[in-house]
Amino acid sequence: MVTEEQVREALRSVHDPEINRPIEEIGMLKGIQVSPEGAVRVDVLLTVPGCPLKDEINRRVTDAVAPLEGVTRVDVVLGEMSAEQREGLVTSLRGGRPEAQAFFTDGQTSVIAVASGKGGVGKSSVTANLAVALAAEGHRVGILDADVWGFSIPRMMGISGRPVAFNQMILPLESHGVKIISMGFFVPEETPVIWRGPMLHKAVQQFLGDVYWGDLDYLLADLPPGTGDVSISMASFLPGANMLVVTTPQEAARKVAERAGKMAGQARLKVLGVVENMSYFVCPSCNERHHIFGEGGGQEAADTLDVPLLGQVPLMASLREGGDSGTPIMVSDPDSPASVELRRVAGEIARLSKSKVGKPLGLTVAAGAAPTGNGGHAGHDHAGHSH
Numbered sequence: 001m002v003t004e005e006q007v008r009e010a011l012r013s014v015h016d017p018e019i020n021r022p023i024e025e026i027g028m029l030k031g032i033q034v035s036p037e038g039a040v041r042v043d044v045l046l047t048v049p050g051c052p053l054k055d056e057i058n059r060r061v062t063d064a065v066a067p068l069e070g071v072t073r074v075d076v077v078l079g080e081m082s083a084e085q086r087e088g089l090v091t092s093l094r095g096g097r098p099e100a101q102a103f104f105t106d107g108q109t110s111v112i113a114v115a116s117g118k119g120g121v122g123k124s125s126v127t128a129n130l131a132v133a134l135a136a137e138g139h140r141v142g143i144l145d146a147d148v149w150g151f152s153i154p155r156m157m158g159i160s161g162r163p164v165a166f167n168q169m170i171l172p173l174e175s176h177g178v179k180i181i182s183m184g185f186f187v188p189e190e191t192p193v194i195w196r197g198p199m200l201h202k203a204v205q206q207f208l209g210d211v212y213w214g215d216l217d218y219l220l221a222d223l224p225p226g227t228g229d230v231s232i233s234m235a236s237f238l239p240g241a242n243m244l245v246v247t248t249p250q251e252a253a254r255k256v257a258e259r260a261g262k263m264a265g266q267a268r269l270k271v272l273g274v275v276e277n278m279s280y281f282v283c284p285s286c287n288e289r290h291h292i293f294g295e296g297g298g299q300e301a302a303d304t305l306d307v308p309l310l311g312q313v314p315l316m317a318s319l320r321e322g323g324d325s326g327t328p329i330m331v332s333d334p335d336s337p338a339s340v341e342l343r344r345v346a347g348e349i350a351r352l353s354k355s356k357v358g359k360p361l362g363l364t365v366a367a368g369a370a371p372t373g374n375g376g377h378a379g380h381d382h383a384g385h386s387h
Helices: 004-011 054-065 083-093 123-136 197-209 229-237 251-266 297-305 317-325 337-353
Strands: 029-034 039-046 073-080 110-116 141-145 173-175 178-182 218-225 242-247 270-276 309-312 363-367
Touching: 004 029, 004 039, 004 054, 039 054, 054 073, 110 123, 110 242, 110 251, 110 337, 123 141, 123 178, 123 218, 123 317, 123 337, 218 337, 242 251, 242 297, 242 337, 251 270, 251 297, 270 297, 270 337, 297 309, 309 337
Parallel strands: 039 073, 110 218, 110 363, 141 178, 141 218, 242 270, 242 363, 270 309
Antiparallel strands: 029 039, 173 178
């Protein structure tokens, strides 16, 4: 006859789909009953009413218990946590601190912010593809879309929906193995966000302090163009971090990118390196490189800032198309020249950050300066994910 302890042991492998912790560990496993005939009843508490993932939780519990020898039937009874139980869960996830933290994670995350001195350099497409590349290597990765006015990460990553929130905790959505939070999940895409400094500061604070990121290795923050309110807020919340500068080869882009890089020192950030986007175009007929936006801007910016040039990403139609379709080129065409170079840049970032992983870090910023590829696709809709 199967025992309650055997059932409990089997359930230790069952994780909540969104929080990604064992259901027993986070207080969702209310009780287990085993009848003499081998019928097993498992009572599970959902974090909030009306969970659209309740069927997935039911399936995971059933799949874990049903194979046990002696089990003749599995009944999963779903209930709801009380307000006190939800508060206890949030406090537990915050490491025993009920108050908001500067950064709601385990303190072992390298934050890599992607900023642009001016718009149009491809900061969002670089962010999305670097995140996917890092995730493909087995790293736990998130994207914070801090471009409150010009958010494009949801479209580029092929995701839509509204994250669930309870007890001042927000659960990010996920796409291509990357956790994501964006203003685009809270306002219609066509609605302009007309906010001034204090409201922007509060939004950044909530994205960092109220979103439960879990145990991330890397958080990539897609910052808006320029060195304004959002960049200053990020620096104040996450001091002592790094900046990754993204530029195009052209002179105007390089100059602005250098200013963004020099801002890092004043904000107590360290420039990690430079990525030159749209470096060249390879003619499909003659297979020759054409430097449409000029040549050498990325290297000049790197020399001026005294940091390495981490990569030169070619201009490709499929890179833009990937953003439009919601499938980054790292997924749609992993062997393309752009994907190969972006994967190499991701490897360099991981190498440069390796000695820092496991230590509390501030910001790793990618700053840029000329055309951004924005794209879109309403991929898998996680609207209202809650339990």
